[in-house]
Amino acid sequence: MNPKLSRRRFIKGVIASGAAATSTTIWYAANGAERPAGAVERLIRINVNGQTRSVDVAPQETLASTLRYKLGLTGTKLGCNRGECGACTVLVDDTPSYACSVLTHSVKSMRIETVEGLESANGDLHPVQQAFVEELSPQCGYCTPGQVMAAVGLLRINPNPTREEVRQGLAGNICRCGSYDSYLNGVMRAAQIG
Amino acid sequence: MGEIVRYKRDVWGEEVILGVSWDLLWVVAVAVLILLAAHAIIMAALANKKMDKPSAEGRRVLRHEVVDRLFHWIMAASVLVLMATGVAPILGLRIAWLNIHWIAGLLLTFVVIAHIVRSLFWQDFKSMILGPGDFAEPFDSAKKPGKYSFEQKGMHWAVTVVVLAVIATGLLLFLQIDSPFWDRTNSMPEDQLGLMFLLHGLSTLALIALVATHIYFAIRPEKLFYTRSMVSGWISEDEMTANHDTSRWSPKEAD
Amino acid sequence: MVATSHDVMPDIELYQPTDEANALELANTLGSDGWLLGGGQDTYGWLKDRNKSPAAMIELTQVDAWKGVKEIADGVEIGAVTTLTEITNNPLIQSKFGLLATAAGRVASPQIRNVGTLGGNVAQDARCWYYRRGLDCYRAGGNICYADSPEGLNREHAIFGASRCVAVSPSDTAPALVALDATMVVSSTSGQRLIPAQDFFVGPARDIVNMTVLNDGEILTAVRLPNTWANAEFYFEKVADRNVWDFALVNIAAAIKVSGGTIEDARIVCGAVECTPRRLDAVENAIRGQQRSEQLAEQVAAIATDGARPLNYNHFKLPLMQNLVKRAIRG
């Protein structure tokens, strides 16, 4: 076998293999054929944390990208960008969702809430945040905004959960520091405060 | 029109051959259709100039022994099955083709081997040899062939080469899949594997063209008696003398 | 991709049809250039990795007609873009077809269930890591399988029905749908076809690049659950490495009709053992008319793995599958 690998050839290979699969797979691109009208417009208005914001959003843009890079809401973290960790969890119409794995265009008519939108107008922490502080739930803190949002979402539909229900409800959020027990304590305390 | 060869990346991202471009299937199909249609039109135009068709009545001579006819039809059937099963997934037909394909392939392989052995030791092998003199045959209407015409020999040898190529590559590919006889090993490097697929594909395309041509001539009215002979074994003496040089082919009488 | 870990969504057009006709028209026009987007949980990874490159996405979740659960003459119809969370929590499904509610609730993680759809879950692509890594294997249109070889990492792969490709059906809801004898409603501009769930999935012998019989331009729009199996005795279990996110090592969905302790009829289906959900007809036949008991479970479990052909690392799936069959029959 040729031990030398040319990257250009390699890229060509990518393209060639793509073309090769065209005839048989249901997806695959682009022979330049005319595409139907009606694709999404880039300039949209989205409702984030109660405010309506006008943003230029590419059709393929994920909500996490829009929040972090267009709106500067960096509380929403990218831990994996693949829906495998939960650090980017936000609420979409009260439902916890992975912002890395939702298109902004898909949620443009919905209410989006991020960790930045939880504090009350006078600066008081949300009960979940307050409880997480009191229980010292976070360790490194990188998963915390996601844990907070998942907990807020859970308490909205189940204000008095059992510990097991909290465990199930937060199951889509990884904490590599392993602070699960402390987060559970925090949510249970928040349910009392809230 | 697409390219002839399809490429893919191996695990290292290196470009290697994946196989033949199946766009060529359409190229071959169209080319064969055009050529055969052209032939048919020309033959039709020349039809009135042709001499009378030899009679099928009268004495019958044996052209193909029963075992050879059997071989032919088994080969024909397996080749058709192989082509159908091989092409089906390319056309997007969802059938479980692979097992049928390799079983037919094995059948073809055995029959081909048997045919080769038989032709070498029990048949008149010389009758199929394509000599330099044969090439004059099409241009000299006075010159008649022995048992097989120049076209028949040409077709036979072309099919021989292509079928052997298909079988050889096919057997190597067969080793790369699980079978009742072995578990696959993935031992062939990806670039060699791709080369095998390419050769298998190219010889398949050639075979498709040849088979189409073969069938076309087999059903042409003036050649139909040959086809009959592949079914029932005989041709009439009249047909023999009209098309063959009896000094070079003297078959025995048919039963 | 091998050399560079791509991580950003490349340029792709997006269509968001809101009515059925428009969506079908788009699917028809775009054909293989159009990627059907449900909840997107089996989409964005492919696209970010640049391992699949459709020209456009057609988002199906804005079509209201394809959402929700409703009662129909002979059962229940579930819109294909109904989320898994909705299915888990739907009272109608919980009461009549608890098997599906349970199965839907065991998919991936809460957030994925919140956006992931039933249609997306059953139509999702193979999870073989070689394939997902973007290698040009059989399933990607290539000419080799990297998983099925003496050294391949194939712990999570098939023990049945392999044909060159050894990927398994990754869905948790698919076995439940087959067990419930669901009908898949597939629409296109040229009309509708109704396909039994069992025939909706296709193995590599017949189609090595697709996991379902959907053709270009066709959309799975609804799933119908007939009353035949409503309120039967159900059993669903998923065994995975982790209890969140992971795909099943083996899962089982069973619907059993019992009368006076006797099994009148049963449908038992395993996932993650074959490229399609595997219906265990032989086991069903063996238990029909028998007393449901521990003894029966022990007797017939071995039948479940008749004809299994384990690879290098997945022998454990045989006893695991037998054990799950035992548990399903035991009840």
Added chain:
Amino acid sequence: MAYMHIGKDFVPPDVVGKVTGRIKYSEDYSRDGMVYARLLTSPVPHGRVINIDASEALAMEGVFGILTADDVYPDGEPQSPGLKVLTNEPTLIGEPILAIAAIDEKTAETAMTKISLTIERLPFVLDPLDSLVEGGPDAYNGGNTYIFREGFAQEKWTTDQVASFRSGNEPTAEAQQGWAYGDLEAGFAASDFIHETTFSTAGYPHMSMEPRSAMAYWENGKCYLHGTSQSLSAIAEPMAAIVGVPLEDFVFINEATGGGFGQRARAGSIPSMAIPAKLSQKINRPVMMRVTREEEFTIGGARQGLQGWIKVGFKSDGTMAAMDMYCISDNGGKGGGGDANSAAGGVSALYQTEAMRFRNSSIGTNTAHRGAQRGPGENQIMAIMAPIMDKAAEALGLDRLEIRKLNAAQNGDVSGSRSTPFTSAYMPEALEQGAAQFDWEGKKSRARQTNGSKVRGFGIGQGYHNAGRSGMDGIVRLMPSGRLAVHNGIGNLGTYSYASTSRAAAEVLKMRWEDCDVITGRTDRHLPITSPQDGSNSIFTNTRTCFGAAQDLLVKMKEIAAMDLGGDAADYEIDGSRIYQQADSSVGMTYAEVAQRGIELGGKFSGEDELPEDLNRLTQLSVSRLAGSALMGVYHDPRHNNNPPGFTVTFTEIELDKETGKIEILDLVSIAECGTVVHPQGLANQLRGGAVWGIGLSVLERHLYDPQNGLPASTGYWQSKIPTYLDTPANIGTGWVDLPDPENPVGARGIGEPAMGAVSAALNAAITDALGGHLFDTAPVTTDMIINHIAGVSEDAVPLAQNNFRG
């Protein structure tokens, strides 16, 4: 001793930022004109870059430039192990070869595909034993191992030697390193129970939540680097050296770090942070380099996998008389790691083995680079050892708790190759406390009870790590406002030790915590040097420095008071806001006044001279920049004596389902023996987090490479099987012995790493228990292995394998 702060919970200053999302990790920063870098990484497990042609990429609109190894190492790459910033000689798939900067990430990724890279492919190896066998491939250019001060070398065994090891026998080849103490032969001769086995433990990735993204820009000749690390000030000087900028012109900004677990402790383990710095310098724009999860996997390192052989002998009374251990350590693609040595040291410390021999050879593979990961070595080996302890107890008719108590470390005991005494040790107390809290006596009879397909198993685990260092510096400043500024150079990775150790200063000065500010987060806030925050050392090391600096401040305060108010310095007392004469408390001054006087007096009082000798360079720089701003306490910590241990004990009860191979942890209690407790919530968090990590080690986490082609298969959270909420118990019991250590001014020692080892040990023991005493001699023990064992299925898997399903 009654403390004001030590042993009390408090709200660490950064926790509100964590729950509100306001605290910034490196990727959360931006800067005008910032461009985005992406990495082109090696497509092959072992190769040599022949040529890079980036002309087409560079011609693209929106592309600003590339950085290659030739830019970083103009004189050639150092021929040493360890991660390079960028490399032309990749030894693992995914190793960064070049970076490209563009207007956005999408453009950078597209530009990447237009770069023509020519690579010569070289033989690769994924399992140390495959490399060890004669004729086997070598992971590095120049061999399969690296010998300190000598360079790369080849270590080869005969085929028979490798085969013999693989089939379970003691390796016969000479090992690269080793130590021994006691009379091993006599120990085995005196043993009534001897267990001999080969074992393997998996290496697996750290997978911190925050990928190691970094952003850098240059301003007025200074390099500002927003990065991620476990060790804020310890990183500064070596990182400046990697970037190639003088320490005084380098500002490292790192308010928060999304997890470290060993791989962000030292500059050499995160050299990728230099990429945006170098690239920014080259193209004269701020550069953000977001690191993806897959890249974090590739360059984020992994625990060393061990393949080994052990023989342990116990006397009839249960004493561990002799232990012989031979390891092959997986050194990965870039070398690194001393897990085996620590493993042996850990066994010696925990079980007080009378005679011991340790041998090890470290062999490279073309897999993720290796280095410290939470309890490197100790935590793997405890998972192997705990079931052996139980087997010995069973064979000798002893209670499983008793055999551990019998061998437990106590005050006055020693451990390791040099028989180093412990500073203090209370393992029997920890075992007793754990047994009481768990109710071992009440529960143990339930062991192996079945309920349907489920069977109960119990396990006791013990963990250990050397947990304290010294020799670092402290800076505290009393401000004219009366507030105390505690300068603390510990990284902020979630232990809160940067804050909790600062409280030792408040303790000395009797100040309210509300009146104290922890100064940290970026080096231009002038931080003292501290040890890298690894090895569970921070609590011990930095309470010493903070305490010492505050003591220095207190001395100066008293001097000033005596100077201004008369009398002797020793006559003065403090109350947290005033310094006054013990005899007459009305004679005194406020802290604010003392601070003001200190500034006025200058000299040693405000840090201008009479500084301690041996101050680290960074501390000197910081002090010089702070000089004159406040009344300063500056301290250089002398070396401590002996070995401050961190000990843990875990008791667990599990239910193992024999039909599914799944285990459920019904109860788990972890007890810490780490001296005086400084911060209970923080300690509980370490015990809980350690438990989750221990579960990962014992039953889940893995490191997969395709043997056919070296491709990594476990690059994300999914495939590497990071434990989730539902794989871990809903309640983790915690407790602590809380007895002071004499070598620390507040009596504290560290705990982070042992918190994990005891759990991995307990869990493996519990699985063995549930399976009626079957030893897998491996970690992790996964679902499929349990099913196979119960069903009597054997797979064609190699028991000693590394980097696949068996290790």
